Amino acid sequence: MENRVLEWNYEIEGRDFRNAGKISSKVKEILKELGFDPPFVRRVAIASYEAEMNIVCHAEKGMLHFTVSPGELRIVVRDKGPGIPDIELAMQEGYSTAPPEIREMGFGAGMGLPNIKKNVTILNIVSTVGEGTVVEMIITTPFQ
Amino acid sequence: MQLGEVQGILEAKILWEPFDLHLEIEMVEAADLMSDVLDHSRGGELLITGLVNSQVIWTAEMADLKAIVFVRGKRPDGETIALAKTKGIPLLATKLFMYEACARLWMRGLTGSSGTIG
Numbered sequence: 001m002e003n004r005v006l007e008w009n010y011e012i013e014g015r016d017f018r019n020a021g022k023i024s025s026k027v028k029e030i031l032k033e034l035g036f037d038p039p040f041v042r043r044v045a046i047a048s049y050e051a052e053m054n055i056v057c058h059a060e061k062g063m064l065h066f067t068v069s070p071g072e073l074r075i076v077v078r079d080k081g082p083g084i085p086d087i088e089l090a091m092q093e094g095y096s097t098a099p100p101e102i103r104e105m106g107f108g109a110g111m112g113l114p115n116i117k118k119n120v121t122i123l124n125i126v127s128t129v130g131e132g133t134v135v136e137m138i139i140t141t142p143f144q
Numbered sequence: 145m146q147l148g149e150v151q152g153i154l155e156a157k158i159l160w161e162p163f164d165l166h167l168e169i170e171m172v173e174a175a176d177l178m179s180d181v182l183d184h185s186r187g188g189e190l191l192i193t194g195l196v197n198s199q200v201i202w203t204a205e206m207a208d209l210k211a212i213v214f215v216r217g218k219r220p221d222g223e224t225i226a227l228a229k230t231k232g233i234p235l236l237a238t239k240l241f242m243y244e245a246c247a248r249l250w251m252r253g254l255t256g257s258s259g260t261i262g
Binding site: 017018019020021022024025028038039042045046048049050053104105106107109111112114115118 | 176177178179180182183187193195197198199200201202203205206207208223
């Protein structure tokens with residue numbers, strides 16, 4: 001791949017369940033077009049989708065910033081929302097604060113952040129209660 | 145096993161056309177929790193689910209699932225079916241319950257994605 005950084009920015013609407021997945025679908029399309037292997041693309045798409053769902057489920061709105069540079073991908077998801085009071089607790093599989101309507105969507109079982117962690121190289125979360133959360137995912141890219 | 149054979153075994157209806165009924169199905173995953181699908185699937189499975197909202201379609205796209213069967217007589221709305229069509233994800237619907245749908249396919253030789261049966 002060329003030796004330069006490519007970047008994209010997308011807005012994500014909170015509570016827009018119908019379109020929750022649209023941005024990660026774009027991320028997936030970009031990676032496919034850049035020629036990454038399908039299993040790698042799948043892994044990144046799953047992490048991005050869980051992060052996108054978190055915004056749709058819990059926040060008012062958010063942004064997804066996606067960069068592709070030599071050796072790594074970086075997806076930073078920033079939201080305006082309630083924030084996470086205890087990040088360590090939120091990282092535990094099965095811990096959830098999601099209301100019933102989100103569980104009815106097939107999510108909200110406390111697997112989002114653990115699922116993200118399994119699919120990325122580095123996961124950083126910074127959150128301020130009452131303001132919002134920033135989730136940074138760094139994924140080392142395979143040789144092209 | 146081809147998708148057309150799955151359709152026959154499950155006495156299922158096709159929800160949009162045309163899609164390839166010769167599509168080869170090798171593995172099945174059954175779940176109503178989409179996070180479980182994202183966590184446990186390997187890619188390439190047929191998904192059996194009782195959930196009928198658009199998240200099933202988005203999940204199938206992200207996880208590279210081949211096709212979806214809705215059980216218990218449930219049907220997604222027109223917008224969800226249209227989304228699947230855009231993504232090229234075949235949709236079938238059966239009146240069978242999830243367990244029965246899984247059992248019928250397993251008896252005919254389809255395995256699960258964890259590889260513990262089959």
